[in-house]
Amino acid sequence: MLEHVELFFKSIFIDNMVFAVFLGMCSYLAVSKKVSTAVGLGAAVIFVLGVTVPLNWLLDQYLLQEGALTWLGEEYASYDLSFLSFILFIATIATMVQLVEIVVEKFSPSLYNSLGIFLPLIAVNCAILGGSLFMQAREIPSLGLAVNYGISSGIGWFLAILAIAAIREKIRYSKVPPPLRGLGITFIITGLMGIGFQSFGGMLTGGDEAAAEEQAVEVPATQQVEATPETYAPEADKTTTNPEDQTTKAAAEAGEAVSYNDLVKS
Amino acid sequence: MHIIKHRFRGKKMAPAFNAFHTFLFTPDETTHSGGHVRAVDDLKRTMNTVIMALIPVLIFSFFNTGYQYYAAIDAANGVPRTVDLFGNFLTWENFWLGFTQVMPLVVVSYAVGLIVEFIFAVIKGHEVEEGYLVTGMLVPLIVPVDTPLWMLAVAVVFGVVIGKEVFGGTGMNILNPALTIRAFLFFAYPTWMSGDKVWVHQAVDRAGTPDAISGETILGSLAQNASYDYSVSDMFFGFIPGSVGETSAFLILIGGLFLIFSKIASWRIMLSAVIGALVMGLIFNGVVAQGWIGETSSFYGLMSFEFWKHLIVGGLAFGIVYMATDPVTGSQTNRGKWIYGFFIGFISVMIRVFNPAYPEGVFLAILLMNVFAPTIDHYVIQGNVKRRLKRLKTATILPKTTDGIAQELQAETA
Numbered sequence: 001m002l003e004h005v006e007l008f009f010k011s012i013f014i015d016n017m018v019f020a021v022f023l024g025m026c027s028y029l030a031v032s033k034k035v036s037t038a039v040g041l042g043a044a045v046i047f048v049l050g051v052t053v054p055l056n057w058l059l060d061q062y063l064l065q066e067g068a069l070t071w072l073g074e075e076y077a078s079y080d081l082s083f084l085s086f087i088l089f090i091a092t093i094a095t096m097v098q099l100v101e102i103v104v105e106k107f108s109p110s111l112y113n114s115l116g117i118f119l120p121l122i123a124v125n126c127a128i129l130g131g132s133l134f135m136q137a138r139e140i141p142s143l144g145l146a147v148n149y150g151i152s153s154g155i156g157w158f159l160a161i162l163a164i165a166a167i168r169e170k171i172r173y174s175k176v177p178p179p180l181r182g183l184g185i186t187f188i189i190t191g192l193m194g195i196g197f198q199s200f201g202g203m204l205t206g207g208d209e210a211a212a213e214e215q216a217v218e219v220p221a222t223q224q225v226e227a228t229p230e231t232y233a234p235e236a237d238k239t240t241t242n243p244e245d246q247t248t249k250a251a252a253e254a255g256e257a258v259s260y261n262d263l264v265k266s
Numbered sequence: 267m268h269i270i271k272h273r274f275r276g277k278k279m280a281p282a283f284n285a286f287h288t289f290l291f292t293p294d295e296t297t298h299s300g301g302h303v304r305a306v307d308d309l310k311r312t313m314n315t316v317i318m319a320l321i322p323v324l325i326f327s328f329f330n331t332g333y334q335y336y337a338a339i340d341a342a343n344g345v346p347r348t349v350d351l352f353g354n355f356l357t358w359e360n361f362w363l364g365f366t367q368v369m370p371l372v373v374v375s376y377a378v379g380l381i382v383e384f385i386f387a388v389i390k391g392h393e394v395e396e397g398y399l400v401t402g403m404l405v406p407l408i409v410p411v412d413t414p415l416w417m418l419a420v421a422v423v424f425g426v427v428i429g430k431e432v433f434g435g436t437g438m439n440i441l442n443p444a445l446t447i448r449a450f451l452f453f454a455y456p457t458w459m460s461g462d463k464v465w466v467h468q469a470v471d472r473a474g475t476p477d478a479i480s481g482e483t484i485l486g487s488l489a490q491n492a493s494y495d496y497s498v499s500d501m502f503f504g505f506i507p508g509s510v511g512e513t514s515a516f517l518i519l520i521g522g523l524f525l526i527f528s529k530i531a532s533w534r535i536m537l538s539a540v541i542g543a544l545v546m547g548l549i550f551n552g553v554v555a556q557g558w559i560g561e562t563s564s565f566y567g568l569m570s571f572e573f574w575k576h577l578i579v580g581g582l583a584f585g586i587v588y589m590a591t592d593p594v595t596g597s598q599t600n601r602g603k604w605i606y607g608f609f610i611g612f613i614s615v616m617i618r619v620f621n622p623a624y625p626e627g628v629f630l631a632i633l634l635m636n637v638f639a640p641t642i643d644h645y646v647i648q649g650n651v652k653r654r655l656k657r658l659k660t661a662t663i664l665p666k667t668t669d670g671i672a673q674e675l676q677a678e679t680a
Contacts, residue, residue: 035644166640175434192441195449196637199617199630
């Protein structure tokens, strides 16, 4: 139970898909013009992540990992099929997205229309594949935790797109300089939102005291408080929410983003 | 000044001169057409009111900077001081040291920020907006006293350009510019913004020498489970180390009451933020009282800290009164303000306790809630729309009391 609470909080706030690892940016930037659409897409992402991560966990445990094939017989114990993870994971994701698409089209045609091309594009949303790959890399120990991880990462992404959609609705009335309108300002906002989310970075754990105690032993508070450049740098790199990094990144990416925008229009 | 203003009318540099003119004199122009809003307070008046509320805090910070410096030296020499308001606090010595340390911060903050504002006004061809007046005063008050001036200048440029001007200037920004500047400083130069040395003048320079002095804040000590020796009245009146202007909860309280009285700041945000902080503090106290967490835990120090004391140490009071209430970046709706304020208090205390890297989480909590303020507003407004639609529905059903007529009407319309 404790590790569930911890993982839940961590994947929503600390390892937020958008602000900590910058995944799923394409649909995050493109579908965040209106809150209602953003909510629809966010819900779809939560669902797809919540289904694909546990499915891929099963695949990983019983097919791909080294020694995962032991259940077939002793002679398969040395097989390591993990080089197939990308293909199999993306196949699972594509299947699930097709399923979601069919379901959404059947039950909510209006949402289906407003999401447009971006619903099938969830299949190539890097947050989804990223969720499965992180699950593999972090060696999440049980199916329950995998479900938790998928859903909570999805909620983190959902919160991010919800917040930026509301902000973009608000700044519609701002006098943003013309060169920055559209994606440029969105990148800057994302960077600034990252600073806000940084408040959770380095937090040992949330909500749960016993788990906190365990971890506290590993990282004494005094080390963190000193925050010398040496100890601080790796943390900043890991979360990439260093404001300077981010704005330069945002500025650099703004150029590319315009071409992406054109691509979508055409 | 008038002559200069008229000479430059219509020229590119006009906004720069007009700003000086407006600042020094009451504008003599009146609008001739269109709708008029008659009100006592314009943007300039609003900003000046907030600055007036900040002046006591600023003056107190002069004395406190000096006092903390000399007290730390005394303590290092083995003679701990106790506060004596007229004896050793309100002294010329303290004031002069604080003045020479704090005033450069204020001057740099205003000079750099206003230069950026002027440049943008000239480029974009609009009048210089007064928005920076308050930010420029807040910034020196929320940084440690020994912040190098060039660092402050860089941060101010970042905060004003990225935090405000790219959104179109005053009133359009998403995050509070003063907090953006603080966050920039915090993440770009962490050694100068946190730790146990930065809070007292010269403590960093003296570290490692025989003259070393300590300047740990109360929250910093608690985060390391160390003890602190400041009484509650010290905390309340602010004779403690900390960022330049955040220490005196008493003067901040007076400033806050003044802002509420002049209706500049929202009492809803302040009240709900206080409630939020108290609730979170109570939860943590409860956890300790239940014995769920031992004295060995690294959270014990802050968790066992009495819940109401959270309000009078660190920057919580300052943040709640002067920065959470920013009318631009906060929630705009009344119900939204309650939610927004509550989470500021709640998350501030949570960050304080759970995040040992930042014993001072208030500015981050406010930034985070600034991010979510539009979302809160959106849902409050949607809620209102839905409720009214419902009311409208029930209102149209009213003729049902006379069923016959309703049916007749239906028949007619059909």
